[in-house]
Amino acid sequence: MTLVEEYLQIRKYSEQVCEPLQTEDYVVQPVVDVSPPKWHLGHTTWFFETFILKPFSSNYQVYNDDYNFVFNSYYETVGNRVIRTDRGNLSRPGVNEIYQYRAYVDEAMVNFLANALNDEVRELLVLGFNHEQQHQELLLTDIKYILGNNPLFPVYVKDKKEVSVIQNEPGWIDIPAGVYEIGYDGTGFSFDNELNRHQVYLHDFAISKTLVTNAEFLEFIHAGGYENFNYWHSEGWDWVKSNHIASPMYWHLMDGEWFNYTLGGLLPVDLNAPVSHISYYESYAYASWKGMRLPTEFDWEVAAKHFNWGERWEWTESAYLAYPGFSKAPGAIGEYNGKFMVNQKVLRGASIATPQNHSRITYRNFFHPHLRWQYTGIRLVK
Numbered sequence: 001m002t003l004v005e006e007y008l009q010i011r012k013y014s015e016q017v018c019e020p021l022q023t024e025d026y027v028v029q030p031v032v033d034v035s036p037p038k039w040h041l042g043h044t045t046w047f048f049e050t051f052i053l054k055p056f057s058s059n060y061q062v063y064n065d066d067y068n069f070v071f072n073s074y075y076e077t078v079g080n081r082v083i084r085t086d087r088g089n090l091s092r093p094g095v096n097e098i099y100q101y102r103a104y105v106d107e108a109m110v111n112f113l114a115n116a117l118n119d120e121v122r123e124l125l126v127l128g129f130n131h132e133q134q135h136q137e138l139l140l141t142d143i144k145y146i147l148g149n150n151p152l153f154p155v156y157v158k159d160k161k162e163v164s165v166i167q168n169e170p171g172w173i174d175i176p177a178g179v180y181e182i183g184y185d186g187t188g189f190s191f192d193n194e195l196n197r198h199q200v201y202l203h204d205f206a207i208s209k210t211l212v213t214n215a216e217f218l219e220f221i222h223a224g225g226y227e228n229f230n231y232w233h234s235e236g237w238d239w240v241k242s243n244h245i246a247s248p249m250y251w252h253l254m255d256g257e258w259f260n261y262t263l264g265g266l267l268p269v270d271l272n273a274p275v276s277h278i279s280y281y282e283s284y285a286y287a288s289w290k291g292m293r294l295p296t297e298f299d300w301e302v303a304a305k306h307f308n309w310g311e312r313w314e315w316t317e318s319a320y321l322a323y324p325g326f327s328k329a330p331g332a333i334g335e336y337n338g339k340f341m342v343n344q345k346v347l348r349g350a351s352i353a354t355p356q357n358h359s360r361i362t363y364r365n366f367f368h369p370h371l372r373w374q375y376t377g378i379r380l381v382k
């Protein structure tokens with residue numbers, strides 16, 4: 001596939017994710033972490049305009065000078081911006097205007113990509129592809145949050161599945177103690193946070209081939225897991241109490257039966273599906289109730305070639321920190337990952353919301369420990 005074809009395919013997919021939406025669904029921001037779908041569509045477009053067209057396309061005319069304020073996410077280098085909590089208060093630019101903005105930038109990009117590209121532009125372009133794919137995952141999970149917190153429980157797509165065909169026979173994989181290589185060492189794209197490749201010593205451990213299922217998580221609920229402080233970190237226990245948490249996000253107990261909001265609508269909990277939409281705190285408490293632990297991100301990276309993964313983002317025990325020799329790129333792009341390396345946990349794998357070929361075995365996702373709106377899951381280590 002040429003770079004232009006890849007560009008167009010990725011850009012089109014973001015719009016396809018939004019096809020089932022009604023106009024009003026594009027606009028709301030029910031919690032700070034969930035951005036309005038139209039904001040994602042505008043922001044990913046702004047990314048190509050700001051980091052490729054403005055600096056490198058000599059005769060490019062900016063679509064609208066005010067959009068930098070509206071669609072800049074967190075780049076201090078690029079100037080002031082609307083505060084994150086206010087993204088859902090922007091009725092303008094409207095959805096149609098944002099689709100026009102996308103079309104304008106796409107046309108300029110296609111013209112620009114017809115030229116020979118230097119290495120710097122090529123790298124920014126591939127970063128832009130990966131950036132938009134990250135937002136495609138967020139689009140889907142944010143849409144789920146928007147619809148799933150509506151009392152009408154609207155269906156996103158009828159029969160939309162939240163499990164994949166990934167199968168693992170139950171069982172454990174033994175990993176011997178030793179020094180292992182961690183981090184990206186290929187020749188393709190990786191994020192800067194996957195570098196540098198370095199050595200880590202691991203003690204021996206056994207890791208489950210399968211993710212914890214809804215049936216298994218129900219046992220934790222029935223055993224009073226949410227009511228016993230012994231399984232929880234102090235911070236996690238405070239979170240459970242102050243937010244009245246008693247089940248995974250999107251679960252509803254109706255007439256004694258557990259239902260689960262899915263992109264296919266409100267359905268009885270699928271007992272065989274991997275549990276999802278749980279916080280790091282809940283993952284830790286579950287493992288602790290089982291007398292086990294979560295893998296570190298290094299355990300996971302070493303073991304993951306021995307099982308199929310990709311249904312759920314898997315919480316690890318690791319803090320999101322820089323690898324040895326990590327360096328930020330100069331300028332705004334240096335703000336992409338490094339400045340978030342505090343108070344977050346690493347997740348490994350991918351989820352059913354992740355675009356194909358976006359993740360890899362060294363990929364590091366990261367979220368604050370209380371967050372649950374991604375397709376998160378649990379894999380145990382003993």
Ligand SMILES: [Fe+2]
Pocket residue numbers: 043073131135
């Ligand atoms: Fe972004």
